[in-house]
Amino acid sequence: MYCVRAVIAFQRRDFLTVHQALDAAEALDPQLARIYDLRGRALFLQQRTAEAITAMQRAVALDSSAGNLRLVLAEMFRQTGDTAEALRLLSDLLELDPHNAEARQLLDAIRVGSAGPDG
Numbered sequence: 104m105y106c107v108r109a110v111i112a113f114q115r116r117d118f119l120t121v122h123q124a125l126d127a128a129e130a131l132d133p134q135l136a137r138i139y140d141l142r143g144r145a146l147f148l149q150q151r152t153a154e155a156i157t158a159m160q161r162a163v164a165l166d167s168s169a170g171n172l173r174l175v176l177a178e179m180f181r182q183t184g185d186t187a188e189a190l191r192l193l194s195d196l197l198e199l200d201p202h203n204a205e206a207r208q209l210l211d212a213i214r215v216g217s218a219g220p221d222g
C-alpha cells in the first residue's frame with residue numbers, strides 16, 4: 104500500500120508524500136528493494152544526487168539480479184560525471200545479461216563521450 108502511494112506521489116512530483124510513504128514502507132520491510140529504487144529516483148529528481156546514489160546502491164544490494172536497477176544507477180553515475188563507476192556497473196550487468204541492449208547502448212554512449220572530440 105505504501106509503495107503504491109509513493110508511486111502515485113512520484114508521478115505527481117509530490118516528493119514530500121513520496122518520502123513519507125517510503126519511510127512507512129521501510130518501517131514495515133526494510134529489505135524491499137523497490138523502496139530504495141523509488142527513493143533514489145525521487146532524490147535524483149530533487150537534485151540530491153549523493154543521497155540518490157546511496158539509495159540506488161541499497162536497491163541494487165537488495166536485488167542484485169535486477170538489471171534495471173543497475174542501469175538506473177549507472178545512468179546516475181554518468182550524469183554526475185563518474186563514468187568509471189558507470190562503466191563498472193554496466194560491465195557487471197553485461198556479464199550477468201550479455202544481451203541487455205539498454206546496457207550495451209549506455210556503455211557505448213559513455214565510451215564515445217569519454218573519447219572526446221579527438222576520438
